[in-house]
Structures are given as structure tokens and as C-alpha cells.
Amino acid sequence: MIKRGKLDSLTVLIYVVVTVLGLSCLFPILNTLALSFSSSAAATAGKVGIIPVDFTLSSYQKILNDQQLWRSFLISMLRVLLGTSLNIFLVITLAYPLSRNQREFGAQKIYIKFVLFAMLFNGVMVPTYMVVQKLGMINSIWSLIFPGAVSTGNVILMMNFFRSVPKALEEAAEIDGATPFQILWNIFIPASKPCIATIVLFCIVWHWNDYFSGLLYMTKVHNYPLQTYIQMIATTFDISKITDIKKLQEFLMISEKTLNSAKIVVSVIPLLLIYPFLQKYFTTGLVVGAVKE
Numbered sequence: 001m002i003k004r005g006k007l008d009s010l011t012v013l014i015y016v017v018v019t020v021l022g023l024s025c026l027f028p029i030l031n032t033l034a035l036s037f038s039s040s041a042a043a044t045a046g047k048v049g050i051i052p053v054d055f056t057l058s059s060y061q062k063i064l065n066d067q068q069l070w071r072s073f074l075i076s077m078l079r080v081l082l083g084t085s086l087n088i089f090l091v092i093t094l095a096y097p098l099s100r101n102q103r104e105f106g107a108q109k110i111y112i113k114f115v116l117f118a119m120l121f122n123g124v125m126v127p128t129y130m131v132v133q134k135l136g137m138i139n140s141i142w143s144l145i146f147p148g149a150v151s152t153g154n155v156i157l158m159m160n161f162f163r164s165v166p167k168a169l170e171e172a173a174e175i176d177g178a179t180p181f182q183i184l185w186n187i188f189i190p191a192s193k194p195c196i197a198t199i200v201l202f203c204i205v206w207h208w209n210d211y212f213s214g215l216l217y218m219t220k221v222h223n224y225p226l227q228t229y230i231q232m233i234a235t236t237f238d239i240s241k242i243t244d245i246k247k248l249q250e251f252l253m254i255s256e257k258t259l260n261s262a263k264i265v266v267s268v269i270p271l272l273l274i275y276p277f278l279q280k281y282f283t284t285g286l287v288v289g290a291v292k293e
Helices: 002-036 040-044 058-064 067-098 110-122 125-132 152-163 167-175 182-192 194-208 212-215 226-232 245-252 256-290
Strands: none
Touching: 002 256, 040 125, 040 212, 040 256, 058 167, 067 110, 067 152, 067 182, 067 226, 110 152, 110 167, 152 194, 167 182, 194 226, 194 256, 212 226, 226 256
């Protein structure tokens, strides 16, 4: 009974600690959401906690009534679709031969050294920009996709996951006359769904949140992806040019703090909608793919 009592006390303590840590992580999110719905005066005075003060939609109206924002949103969606598809294709086709042994792929160690070298000593900003410029991809969506088309970290993750697939499955397929491509498509890819889902999540987050590539490779605002565009939205207007009383009141309800909070909320919504569908694969794919037997 004493041991059971100690166990119950320990369990309660664990729940309390986890709850406190969870709330500490949740508070900044709720605070940001509350700031986005609060007035400029309340936000500046530091009166906003997790509940909006002087509720207003002015910050969201400024952002969502902007036609360029919706264009940038579509550009980011297209970038995510094209970029993630290309990332997954290249990662799988590179990781599969590297997961083979020396007998099956004699140059395996040489290519693995190339991958590791590229991970440690990758091209920096200026050479990468020069290559993109020489290829004529400035102001093209491909300039947002090709420079990061292959992630060596994801390649190693996928390679280790492929090595964890039972060898007996591959040998049975070879006996049945399957080609290497058929083995990859019918055995390795279905067995690697957790790892693929994890890498898909990594790629989506990276493509969606990256704003610096847009600043670097885009010279025209109408080509900006969403994150790049919302970085440049400013609240500095010439008040003397505002003649409508209603618009003037809306302007006075917006501050840099409330507008930035609204930016964060708008930009994070798509990721929150995607994550629940991939979350169940995340831990398995990350743990198994990161361990080399």
C-alpha cells in the first residue's frame, strides 16, 4: 500500500508538471491570438493577457482586404505543393540506393560521403544566388523550390528507415521477379509511410514559413510568397490622406503589435489544419529513421 501511495503521488506530480509546462507553451499562443483581436491602446498599455481587450477586427480587416495577400497565399500554396512533391521524390530516389549494401551498390560509401560533405559544407547565399540568377530563375517560383530541393538530413532519415525494412520482404519480391523499381514502389514506400509523412511535414513547414528566399530571389512584390509579403506589411500611413472618419478610426485601432499578432495567426492556420493528419506518423518516423542498426 505504501508503494502504491508513492506511485500515486509520483503520478500526480508528473501530471502537475506536464500541465504547467503545457500551459506555459499554450499561453504565448493565446496571448498572440488575444493581441490580434485587441485595440492598439490596450496592446500598447500591456493590458492584454489571454482575453482580447476592446475587441476589434481592424488588424484582420487590413490584412484580409488586401488582394496581394491572397495572391501571395496562392503562391505559397503552389510552392508547398510543387516543392514538397519534388523534395519527397528526390529524397526517396536518393535514399533508396544509399540504403543498399556494398554488394548491391558498389559506390555506396562514395555517395554517402558526398551527401555528408554537402550537409556540412553547403553552398552559401552568394554562390546560390549567382547560380539561380545564371539559370534565369529570378522572379520565378522555381527559385523558391530548386535551391532547397534536396535536404541531406531528410535523406539520412529516409535512408535509415529503408534499412529497417525486413530483408525477407525484399528477397521474396526478388524471387517473384520484381525489379528494383517495383520493390521500391510496392514494398519500401508503403512500409515507410511514417517516415515519409514526417518528411512531408518538415518540407511543408519549411516551404510555408520561409520568407527570406522571397526577399532574395523576388524583385517584384506581386511575386512574393505569403510569409515574405506579410513581413513587409507596415502600419505607417499618412493620416492626412485619410478623409473617411470610419477608416481613420480603424487605423487608430491598429498598432505594430496587433498587426504582427494577426500576421502570425493567419500564417499559422494552414499548418494547424495539416498537422493533425500527420501527427500520428511523426514520432514513429522520426525515431525509427534516426536510429541506425
